[in-house]
Amino acid sequence: MTDIILFYFLATMTVLTGVGVVMSENPLFSALYLVLSMTGVAGLFFLLQAPFVGAVQILVYAGAVMVLFVLVIMLIDINKSGEKYIGGNAAALFKGLAIGIFSGLVSAVVLRSPIVAKPALSNGSYTVLEIAKVLFTKYVLAFELLGIILLVIPIGVVALSRIKGGTHER
Amino acid sequence: MGSDGFEITINIIKMLVIFLMMVQMVPVLVWVERRGSAFIQNRFGPNRVGPLGLTQLLADAVKFLFKEEFVPPASHKWLYYAAPVLALIPGALAFESIPLSMPIHVNTESGAHTFLFQGYDVGVGIVFVLAVSSLGAYALLLAGWGSHNKYSLFGALRASAQMISYELAMGLSLVGILMLFQTFDFQRMVEIQRGTLHFWLFGKEISLGFLPNWGIFFQPLGFVLFATATFAETNRTPFDLPEAEAELVAGYHTEYGGLKMLMFYIGEYGHMMVASALMVTFYFGGYELPFYSSQSLVEALSQSMSSNAASIVGALLLHVVFMAKVLFFLWVFIWVRWTLPRFRYDQLMDLGWKTMLPWALANVLITAFFVLMAHG
């Protein structure tokens, strides 16, 4: 019973804050709504017996990535940015149509798949040790590649932010 | 939460009591801070109101309550009001998940119950504490942005940049501890630190009976790095650049007064308490007495009283031990604040990225080598 109440609470919060992300006039409020949305998803992970992933979600997304977003937004004078949405032309109509079709497609697929009716289980969660064992045996190559990505990305970002105009310098 | 009404009730009361304990520590710490700073600077400090100036705390509380409510007219009202509340949450959430004493086992008519001496146990210990304390940056950012004051904003940006930089060094300095204890669970860590110092080195068992089996003897470098990083995380001197008076008035809480200011204080001291409790749990044996394990304490107590009472009294005694250790580290925080001067901002960033990060990585490598070579 408690988990049903918790699920509906977290689901409502996640969706409402998600709407907030898309609708907010001010990017700063978008970012703050996104933090709440991510915390809600982390709560759902705890509900799904994945406490490690939930804690990492808060640590990485809410604690690091979103702080970065908020910092950048605060450093930029946001009030200057012009129109909020794509203008009311044919493109917007087609985009809305595309979103509608895609939503219908996803819902149909989700509702028709056999996994949907599977009831919640009551077994214990995976320990961090079990996660680590799979991560460092089966997925070790992917893990190493990820390490390379995380090494290359900061170098790229530093280069990007230090660049003085580059080829487009007028 | 618990399996029946009795357990659920006790657990909810427990969470409330631990939270109130954290909040109630703050006035005491403010008093220690003021008297301690006076002691260090060869002054008297507040000594007129009550014995040793202790009732000064009550006077302060009254002052905080009755200050004029002031809101900067150009501020974002929502953010301005949300920030002090947010400042309170991470410290409270983290403090609730740290075991403050051993679990209590009681037998009642309805069966045997075990109560952990902590708000809740999420099962991933350290990661959870790191996660919620990383949310602390938002309170500062919102306060800085919401009060619509350039000094506040500068202070907030400095504070959050500092927090994310030192979070890295803090996390890495804990990797050594994780490799050593091979667990995320605080309770298990404390159990491992029981007894006297003994370890395996190149297949030989070495035991030193005159030292307790504390993490500090395995991870001295890790402890220094962790302690330094927590000083930066809590924004205390020598890393209190966010509120450097000479440059930034009072940093992110320039525009706050009264109760809202008090909530920032509670947040800061809550962070300090979490940091001290973590240091004690990781490096100084948690709630265990050196040379006298909790089991033998409970056994000695159950000679003279029922096993239920022995468990409760033993847990309370060990809680006193834990709090004594925590208070020592809180005093170290205050001691350092009134002894060391402030860094310059570039020095702070250099220390974080160019000194502490490489040393933390070196600590990981060294620990990995010794853990791997323990059995030859």
Added chain:
Amino acid sequence: MSVDVLTAGHYLILSAILFCLGLTGVLLRRNIIVMLMSIELMLNAVNLAFVTFSYFNQNIDGQIMVLFVMAVAAAEAAVGLAIAVSLYKKFKDLNISLFEHLRG
């Protein structure tokens, strides 16, 4: 899909809703930073679906995938923000249509 018991469907529908919200944000908003955040929202929805499958199929791989997605998302956010900042430095604005100036 029943009301009184949580099934995989509940989580998957929620995940789909979040994903479509993120998609809406990416397609309809013009501010680059908001678009990046909408992408993060979509990745979050995917993470939720991964963990749901991991839980209901008793398979640990879903949780590992989430860890990978998080790391890549963090990297992607860093690069995206760096591009946004350099764009802002040049044009003093963050409108997505400014990328039209990059052709040639």
